Amino acid sequence: MDKALLLVESSDASTAGRLEKVLAIFGVACERLTVPELLAASGSATSGSKSRLLGTASAFLNLAETLDKNPEASLNWQKNVHSALVFSENGAATFEKLARQITGDSNASLSRANPGAEWVVSNELPEFCQSMSGLRVAVKGENETALVFAGAKSGTSKLISAPNGAALTRLDLHNVPVFLSTAGVIDVEALLPARVFDIRTHFLSATPVVLYVKWAFSETCWQPVETCACLVIDDPLLRPRYGYLKYQHLLNLMETVNFSTSIAFIPWNWNRSSGKIVRLFRENPGRLSLSIHGCDHTGGEFGSRKNGRLAWKSKQAIQRMARHQARTGLPHDPVMVFPQGVFSAAAMAVLKRGEFIGVVNSEVISTDPEPRTVKIADYWNVAVMNYSDFPIYTRRYPWAGVENFAFDILLGKPCIVVIHHNDCHDGCRHVVEFMERLNRLNARLRWTNLGEVVRRSFRQREISPGVMEVEIFGNQVRLENHSSLEKKFRCNKQESNASAIKDIRAGTQPVQWTATNGRIFFEVKLGPREDKTVNIAFTEPADTGFAGETLKYRIKAMVRRYLCEFRDNYVMRKSFSQ
Numbered sequence: 001m002d003k004a005l006l007l008v009e010s011s012d013a014s015t016a017g018r019l020e021k022v023l024a025i026f027g028v029a030c031e032r033l034t035v036p037e038l039l040a041a042s043g044s045a046t047s048g049s050k051s052r053l054l055g056t057a058s059a060f061l062n063l064a065e066t067l068d069k070n071p072e073a074s075l076n077w078q079k080n081v082h083s084a085l086v087f088s089e090n091g092a093a094t095f096e097k098l099a100r101q102i103t104g105d106s107n108a109s110l111s112r113a114n115p116g117a118e119w120v121v122s123n124e125l126p127e128f129c130q131s132m133s134g135l136r137v138a139v140k141g142e143n144e145t146a147l148v149f150a151g152a153k154s155g156t157s158k159l160i161s162a163p164n165g166a167a168l169t170r171l172d173l174h175n176v177p178v179f180l181s182t183a184g185v186i187d188v189e190a191l192l193p194a195r196v197f198d199i200r201t202h203f204l205s206a207t208p209v210v211l212y213v214k215w216a217f218s219e220t221c222w223q224p225v226e227t228c229a230c231l232v233i234d235d236p237l238l239r240p241r242y243g244y245l246k247y248q249h250l251l252n253l254m255e256t257v258n259f260s261t262s263i264a265f266i267p268w269n270w271n272r273s274s275g276k277i278v279r280l281f282r283e284n285p286g287r288l289s290l291s292i293h294g295c296d297h298t299g300g301e302f303g304s305r306k307n308g309r310l311a312w313k314s315k316q317a318i319q320r321m322a323r324h325q326a327r328t329g330l331p332h333d334p335v336m337v338f339p340q341g342v343f344s345a346a347a348m349a350v351l352k353r354g355e356f357i358g359v360v361n362s363e364v365i366s367t368d369p370e371p372r373t374v375k376i377a378d379y380w381n382v383a384v385m386n387y388s389d390f391p392i393y394t395r396r397y398p399w400a401g402v403e404n405f406a407f408d409i410l411l412g413k414p415c416i417v418v419i420h421h422n423d424c425h426d427g428c429r430h431v432v433e434f435m436e437r438l439n440r441l442n443a444r445l446r447w448t449n450l451g452e453v454v455r456r457s458f459r460q461r462e463i464s465p466g467v468m469e470v471e472i473f474g475n476q477v478r479l480e481n482h483s484s485l486e487k488k489f490r491c492n493k494q495e496s497n498a499s500a501i502k503d504i505r506a507g508t509q510p511v512q513w514t515a516t517n518g519r520i521f522f523e524v525k526l527g528p529r530e531d532k533t534v535n536i537a538f539t540e541p542a543d544t545g546f547a548g549e550t551l552k553y554r555i556k557a558m559v560r561r562y563l564c565e566f567r568d569n570y571v572m573r574k575s576f577s578q
Helices: 010-025 035-044 057-069 071-080 092-103 126-132 203-216 247-257 275-283 307-328 345-352 376-380 402-411 429-439 450-456 551-577
Strands: 004-007 030-033 051-056 081-087 109-112 118-121 136-138 145-148 157-162 165-173 176-181 227-234 261-265 288-292 358-361 384-387 390-394 415-419 445-447 459-464 467-472 476-480 487-494 501-506 513-516 519-526 531-538
Touching (some): 004 010, 004 057, 010 030, 030 035, 051 203, 057 081, 071 081, 092 176, 157 203, 176 203, 227 450, 247 275, 247 429, 288 307, 345 384, 390 450, 467 476, 476 519, 501 519
Parallel strands (some): 227 415, 227 445, 261 288
Antiparallel strands (some): 157 165, 165 176, 384 390, 459 467, 487 519, 513 519
16 A cells, blocks of 8 residues: 655654644555655665655755756656655745756745735646636635746646746656645644634645645545535425425426435424425435424524433434324435534434434534534544544535535535525525536536435545445445445444444344444445445433423424524515515
8 A cells, every 4th residue: 555755854843743644534654754764765665656755845855956966866766756745844945945956947936925816726637636626716814925936847737826826836856746835734633723624724735735645645545435415405394485495496406507405304394394395305306305404493402411302302303204204205314404503412422322324514513511622634534523423524605615615525525515595585596606616626426315425425445456445434324336346345433332333234134343442343245236235223322211392392492483484484585675
């Protein structure tokens, strides 16, 4: 398996540490080397695998000078090195000297980017820039510098550029691709800022390293099987019109533009669906689906820290959705979307041991008095696993910008968009324009429902012929063997409380599993063209004796529901029309 070599000097320890953390997210092993150690290793290398190098300008400057003076070292470099990524972390002077040596331009220099300038990701190397290809990103809050140099040597490409220079440049150093980044390396161990990760705040420190790792280690790092996508609309009843949302119009747009929608359905409304809209859902299961939006949708109902109440709420939500299905024939995805994004750590533990397979949410920080810490690295994962090892698949509003969705896709996360009915006030024109932008990304999106988002959002890599290593996140995963030969899927999942597992089944067959070091492991064999859904079932939490909500609460919940509907159908529509 390919290993990253970190070319460092004694002063580069902090940079090397940050690189190690980024590489670990993608399952890439690494080793620190000095320039003499690298040259010695290259001179004695016998394997056919080529090295991928990452490091700072100071170390690479010494290497470049050696290669220019030593023909044998240059030949070994060309033979044994695949590519390199170099960061400007030790001051402008060293980086400029390295850039001048590689470009041959004695005037190459670093320059402050123009304030407010957009950075443009090239679309000329789509295999490198992937989902970020062609995007224009207005960066905020970073110390932005650009490399300015005259002329263009053969093999030179400006991959991330502004009008006055480039932040990521591809050059050739003795016939080996070298990528120069004018920024440092993001610290993924830092706490998640502002409750969400925004690539516009970390664009130059995060994008180059992730682009390089996903390209240079494409055969060996963790990769998603596919990128699942879904639009989620919170709250609406299944009526021909709810607020500004018209279901038939929405369906027409989905078929024209190509996207799917999950209605985050409030279980309290289980007996209030229109027969006409139920038929629309039943006739278009590839476009329209239901997920579970709380239980009563009262303020902070899943922000409670009382296990008994939470367990009752969880069961009540499932039972109401079952009654809705029995009444209408409409299935639903056992995926929770928290009302107003509010949840507690206790709620996550309860849902995991209920009948839910995962959570889709905008928030990843609980409302507990002392919430769990969530780091950037946690957010970069396919799903946030900080709460009882139960996954939160993150979603974003369109105003987060298409660049944030593109970066999520680059990381291997699903593409989940959220809106409310009032976002359809212009006939869904802005929503449709955003969906069109997503579909134009250099990425193949599989538009589906939230159940399939959970089942198909995992990552894998081939560790030997016919053997796949799979990391899963939700309580269900759909494994598929598209080849003509049998395959083994060696699965693992983060699980610190393995004693709560009741059983694991692949289809109807029980699966033997083991647990060690906070993870569970099991193997599934699939024949040619075979697929199976693996389900991890947990024991239900003990009955705490919670008898249900009081009459006063139930009346307040009913009043709240009707008042919200009045607001959405009359007050908000009137305010937009004025």
